[in-house]
């Protein structure tokens with residue numbers, strides 16, 4: 001991954017394919033249902049409040065006025081035209097925002113300041129980025145290839161899918177990097193333990209192998225035994241004791257950093273914020289001392305620089321502007337894709353349906369499960385399986401129980417029936433839940449047939 005202060009646009013051409021493998025950067029925006037989409041990540045991993053305000057203003061001027069933070073913690077601007085992407089790029093350059101380019105190398109949102117971190121992963125991520133960028137000729141890699149470099153900590157990236165994952169682990173010989181292939185940390189195949197001095201050359205060898213397999217090859221396509229052979233002499237076998245993991249702490253809330261300072265985490269409701277709300281929020285936060293913004297997976301933002309009292313004030317302001325501020329906000333537990341108006345493939349207004357679900361079926365949103373609302377069977381917002389997935393269909397909505405958006409649904413309802421379908425699902429949990437039982441456990445116990453029957457009562 002390289003970076004540039006002023007994004008290059010000389011070769012800019014919209015990608016009209018709308019393929020999921022496309023990477024909608026500033027130089028190659030992607031065509032969607034509401035115009036062009038640009039996804040970007042700050043090269044430094046953080047923004048100042050003023051920089052994010054400038055981006056929000058630019059999203060209003062050149063796009064549809066909505067700024068999104070994706071499930072991976074990237075920024076998205078929608079509703080652009082081919083003619084005004086250049087204006088957005090200029091505004092970004094003028095604001096002094098350096099945009100990361102090339103292979104995505106991701107580190108946890110609070111890298112370097114996380115209180116439980118084993119090591120700051122950013123120096124290694126930078127060395128790897130520079131080593132890949134220096135290769136001549138450049139490697140041709142899959143556009144969406146991602147490498148996670150995770151120093152551990154409370155806000156680790158274990159639940160984020162990656163092609164290659166390096167996770168810091170403590171060993172008798174000091175900190176080492178556990179390399180695993182494909183999937184989330186739980187699903188990935190661990191292949192090697194690399195000492196710090198061997199990690200960059202080791203990763204380069206694996207990345208070269210991927211490139212040799214073709215420009216669509218992903219981490220899941222790598223043969224673990226071949227990679228182990230490739231790294232023989234550089235790496236140790238991974239110890240199974242290094243694989244235990246806990247869930248990351250939810251972003252929303254007040255947290256303490258390694259130096260004792262406070263950080264405020266907020267979430268964007270259904271992944272979006274309008275420019276006016278975001279600029280008002282950031283302006284006030286900056287006045288109260290916020291100095292740095294870190295984008296966070298799960299559609300979140302961290303604000304650093306506030307003292308505890310100021311953070312509490314900014315948190316209340318965030319709540320009043322519609323941001324998510326608490327781990328138990330029911331909106332935390334709904335994953336939505338862009339939906340109609342923002343994606344040409346969508347058959348569901350996902351954000352509106354999500355609001356309806358919060359009103360009609362709060363019993364489902366106790367945090368024990370994530371409900372996935374998908375505009376079509378592609379399931380962009382959540383490629384993995386969910387307990388409940390609602391998929392837009394030509395004649396209404398399809399419900400998938402324990403599956404992804406692409407599997408055969410268990411039940412249908414038409415557009416008029418969706419509110420009462422949600423209400424019946426909520427009632428199913430409310431009336432059958434044992435004391436202390438979670439919605440997830442209750443639904444699992446009741447089974448897919450009961451869930452489908454309740455949904456179709458709508």
Ligand code: SF4
Pocket residue numbers: 337338339343344345346347374375376377378379380381
């Ligand atoms: S899942 Fe949503 S965002 Fe993805 S293609 Fe379908 S409608 Fe579009």
